[in-house]
Amino acid sequence: MKSNETMRTIEARRSTRTFASRDIHEDDIISILKAxxxxxxxxxxxxWRFIVIRGARKQALASLVSERAGQFGKPSSTLLRMAARSISSAPVVVAVVNTGELVKHGTRSFEGVADISGLFRTMEIQSSAAAVQNMLLxxxxxxxxxxxLGILCLITEDLLMLLGVHExxxxxxxxxGYAQRKSAAPRKKPLENIVSYLS
Ligand SMILES: Cc1cc2nc3c(=O)[nH]c(=O)nc-3n(C[C@H](O)[C@H](O)[C@H](O)COP(=O)(O)O)c2cc1C
Structure with a gap:
């Protein structure tokens, strides 16, 4: 298989849930947001809009997630508590919010097409997912x-309120942040299980 810096980054990226107390340089945050x-x-x-959260607001976010965890049964409560710990230990948290501009644009431009707002909402989510993946890489x-942290979708209304987002x-x-320890690589399905070829 061919390899280069991009391929090695894609392969080496891991989800990390516990962070060292070391801060991140502002330039690195800007580079991540540009990507x-x-x-x-x-x-x-x-x-998409990116909200960079640090300091007291980040701790308020961690507290909110941890408090709300108690109102859910397992496994949601466990995942929310884990999420709260990740938010608390990371020096920086970026929240990603979809603005709805694409949905508005689509419904105007494709007037009369059935469930057009549903289609454009899907594409807005897909677009932001690509942005999040660029961020991770x-x-x-x-x-x-x-x-x-997708589990926070369980408490979106509270989150948007805390972030000051009204739309x-x-x-x-x-x-x-910096990983406290190296995460083990999770098993990925072999290509033969997930790819088919048509010609
Ligand atoms: C849409 C989405 C939502 C996710 N939500 C969570 C989450 O709420 N909590 C968590 O710990 N990891 C979450 N993850 C990370 C996955 O658990 C992780 O990507 C998966 O276990 C594979 O590990 P890897 O990222 O190291 O390859 C999420 C990943 C995606 C793509």
């Missing part, structure tokens, strides 16, 4: 660790 903003987006709408390429859809929260 996220370079992702492909439907109609090039870039209908950029972090890995800079020697930083991260994890995509749009919650997409992801990504703690970023």
């Amino acid at each position: 996220a903003n370079q992702a492909p987006s439907a109609h090039n709408k870039q209908s 950029a972090a890995a390429s800079l020697g930083l660790a991260s994890v995509w 749009g859809e919650f997409m992801a929260v990504v703690p970023i």
Whole structure:
């Protein structure tokens, strides 16, 4: 198999859930955000917003997630508590919010097409997912660790309120920092199980 720096970064990236107390350089955060903003987006709408959270607001986020965990049964409560610990230990957390601009644009431009807002909402989520993946890969390429915390979708309303976001859809929260320890590589399915070829 061919290898280069990009391929090695993709292979080496791991989800990391516990972070060292070391801070991240501001330049690295900007590089990660630029990489996220370079992702492909439907109609090039870039209908994502990135909120960089540090300090007291980050601790408030960790407390909110931990408090809300108690209102769910397992496994949600366990995952939310883990998420709260990741948020608390990472020096920086980036929240990703979809603005709804793509949905508005699509419903205007494709008026009369059935469930057009559903289609554009899907494409808005897909676009932001590409941005989040760029973020994770950029972090890995800079020697930083991260994890995509999707479980926070369980408490989106509270989250948006804490972030001061009054419009749009919650997409992801990504703690970023230096890994406290190396994460074990999870098993990935062999290609023959997931790929088929047609000709
Ligand atoms: C959409 C999405 C949501 C995820 N949500 C969580 C989460 O809430 N908590 C968590 O610890 N990991 C979460 N992960 C990370 C996955 O658990 C992880 O990617 C998977 O176990 C494979 O490990 P790897 O990232 O090291 O390859 C999420 C990943 C994705 C793509």
